[in-house]
Amino acid sequence: MTVSSPSEGGGVPASRPDAPGRLASAGRMLVDAAEWFGRYIWSGWVGLAGLLCLAAAWQAGHEIYGSFILPAPLETIQVLLGLLQGPELARAASETAWRALTGFLLAAGIGTLAGAIAGYSFAAMRIMRPIVTVILGVPPIAWIVLALIWFGSSGGAAVLTVVLASFPISFAGALEGVATRDRALDAMARSFGASALTRFRSVTLPHLLSYLFPAWTTTIGSAWKVTVMAELLSNSGGIGGELATARALFDIPLVMAWIVLVVAFALISEYGVLNPIREMTERWRSAGLPWGVKR
Amino acid sequence: MMPHEKAKLVLQDVGHSWLGRTVFEGFDLVLRPGEVVALVGPSGCGKTTILQIAAGLVEPLRGRVYRNYRRHAVVFQEPRLLPWLTTRDNIAYGLKVSGCAASRRHAIAAARALEVGLDPEDLTKYPVELSGGMRQRAAVARALAVEPDVVFFDEPFTAVDVGLRRVLQDLVIAAAARAHFSALFVTHDLAEAVRVAHRLIVLSAIDGRVVDQRIIAGEPGTRDNRAIFDIVESWSHEAVFAELFDADRRVSA
Ligand SMILES: Nc1ncnc2c1ncn2[C@@H]1O[C@H](COP(=O)(O)OP(=O)(O)OP(=O)(O)O)[C@@H](O)[C@H]1O
Ligand SMILES: [Mg+2]
Numbered sequence: 399m400t401v402s403s404p405s406e407g408g409g410v411p412a413s414r415p416d417a418p419g420r421l422a423s424a425g426r427m428l429v430d431a432a433e434w435f436g437r438y439i440w441s442g443w444v445g446l447a448g449l450l451c452l453a454a455a456w457q458a459g460h461e462i463y464g465s466f467i468l469p470a471p472l473e474t475i476q477v478l479l480g481l482l483q484g485p486e487l488a489r490a491a492s493e494t495a496w497r498a499l500t501g502f503l504l505a506a507g508i509g510t511l512a513g514a515i516a517g518y519s520f521a522a523m524r525i526m527r528p529i530v531t532v533i534l535g536v537p538p539i540a541w542i543v544l545a546l547i548w549f550g551s552s553g554g555a556a557v558l559t560v561v562l563a564s565f566p567i568s569f570a571g572a573l574e575g576v577a578t579r580d581r582a583l584d585a586m587a588r589s590f591g592a593s594a595l596t597r598f599r600s601v602t603l604p605h606l607l608s609y610l611f612p613a614w615t616t617t618i619g620s621a622w623k624v625t626v627m628a629e630l631l632s633n634s635g636g637i638g639g640e641l642a643t644a645r646a647l648f649d650i651p652l653v654m655a656w657i658v659l660v661v662a663f664a665l666i667s668e669y670g671v672l673n674p675i676r677e678m679t680e681r682w683r684s685a686g687l688p689w690g691v692k693r
Numbered sequence: 694m695m696p697h698e699k700a701k702l703v704l705q706d707v708g709h710s711w712l713g714r715t716v717f718e719g720f721d722l723v724l725r726p727g728e729v730v731a732l733v734g735p736s737g738c739g740k741t742t743i744l745q746i747a748a749g750l751v752e753p754l755r756g757r758v759y760r761n762y763r764r765h766a767v768v769f770q771e772p773r774l775l776p777w778l779t780t781r782d783n784i785a786y787g788l789k790v791s792g793c794a795a796s797r798r799h800a801i802a803a804a805r806a807l808e809v810g811l812d813p814e815d816l817t818k819y820p821v822e823l824s825g826g827m828r829q830r831a832a833v834a835r836a837l838a839v840e841p842d843v844v845f846f847d848e849p850f851t852a853v854d855v856g857l858r859r860v861l862q863d864l865v866i867a868a869a870a871r872a873h874f875s876a877l878f879v880t881h882d883l884a885e886a887v888r889v890a891h892r893l894i895v896l897s898a899i900d901g902r903v904v905d906q907r908i909i910a911g912e913p914g915t916r917d918n919r920a921i922f923d924i925v926e927s928w929s930h931e932a933v934f935a936e937l938f939d940a941d942r943r944v945s946a
Contacts, residue, residue: 582773585750589767590787590839600786604777682777685819 438674445669469651477655486640487659494625494636495663497553501560502621502667506614508561509568514606516569517576530566538563542628549632556628556636563624564617571613575606604679611676615668622664697723700761701843701875702747707756709742716742717901720756722877722894724843729869729876729913731886734896735937740879741770741847747877748845762875764791765843766836770851772828774820780806780831781816787839798838805834809864826857833861837868844869846878850885862888866914883937884925889913895933905933 453471460470481487516523541562545555579602587597629638637656644652697703702724709716716739732740745751748767774783781802788798809830850858880886886893895905928934
């Protein structure tokens, strides 16, 4: 007679999914995806309506204060379209985008990983919390000054500033998410012999994501802003550099055009990338809403 | 070395303390194949702790646990469904953990859902869209889906109404008879214990001692309401059950 743990021993023999079944389920998934995409575009119209309201207010401000203080939206768009013809937009935008995205990925990656470790380990949390609080306490502008000294006028200053200014947000989100995981569900998973990795994937991660997405959204937004700020102050090209030049020339429509471009990038990264991913992973949440899950 | 050759599960001289406070000492249990053992006792006497130790969720501080089976499943007091999975995926969760292919586990989940009285359209719903009773049905289906050799029930039906409780008890009795699994069934309710179990263990509130063990006459499922009522009625006057009913009165007061 052997002493065995219930998690070992043979499972239900795995059978290969039959081909027609797989085809049908793939078809269903395709239809689902198309439906979901349609809904997403449709909800985009509502967002667009909000943006147009903002544009109307901008136009009103322009009519009150005149072109020198606030150029008209249309004029700005024309300048922006003009910029699209030249080479400097592509160069500046790609520089800024590369720095902002690198900064975002590093900040979100480091913050999430450290936060998750702190959430699992009480000792790690005790050590890391004060460090993060100190880093958070240093104003971003001070990081720019320090990064300028360390990196000079290169993109590194912008990236470092983004990372230091925004990784605490992901850290706090991941820490909170892991610390508030449902231990009862974890015990349920353990009772079926689920490994630590399986339990993380199926029990902790879905819960953690609802803490991470708001943190990541804030991080990507501030990544663009901080990058432009660092570029402007460190004179290291990018959109920030172009802004500095336009300001020196007192070319207000050009300033506005660059600002609109940065805002567009921030909007695209939030509504075009992060939000669709969030919607896909958190479909179950809408099941609890009064109008139910959309099928 | 397993002390009892045929037993599925043996707890030998098990004791446990939480934060230095001893809950129980020297607890022995032998669970034979196909046997349903009910564990009754007043609130806080350590029933859940014993069940968690038996199910391997908690390491006992003293004593040994011997297991001689392939797999087990636990039905908790709360449904403990994963809110981000549909009913189908929740029922199939244990199968997924053990590496069963998607099409096969979906088929098994659908069959089990039907057995516990869920409708096919409930399969695509998320737990928030189910009633409390439906969630507990799904939790029972999830446990039975892995074809366990031993099932641990921790007061599984305390939160459901009396009518549904009967239905779910009958379901467990039928499943145990069909699949021939052994079960440890923790409950507060003497009538429930008498309905579902072969054997009864009564724990004391004071030190978690076993104050009594008895065989319940007849097979589960063959006892009618009258017989169950008579057994409960005659036992409830005995001293060993006094504590149980006292505690119940304390809770309801
Ligand atoms: N995780 C824990 N940490 C600390 N103490 C615990 C823990 N779990 C249980 N206890 C304590 O152990 C004792 C027994 O608890 P247990 O949950 O086993 O009782 P029970 O018999 O299942 O009660 P009930 O019928 O109310 O569910 C209680 O005094 C409780 O406070
Ligand atoms: Mg309990």
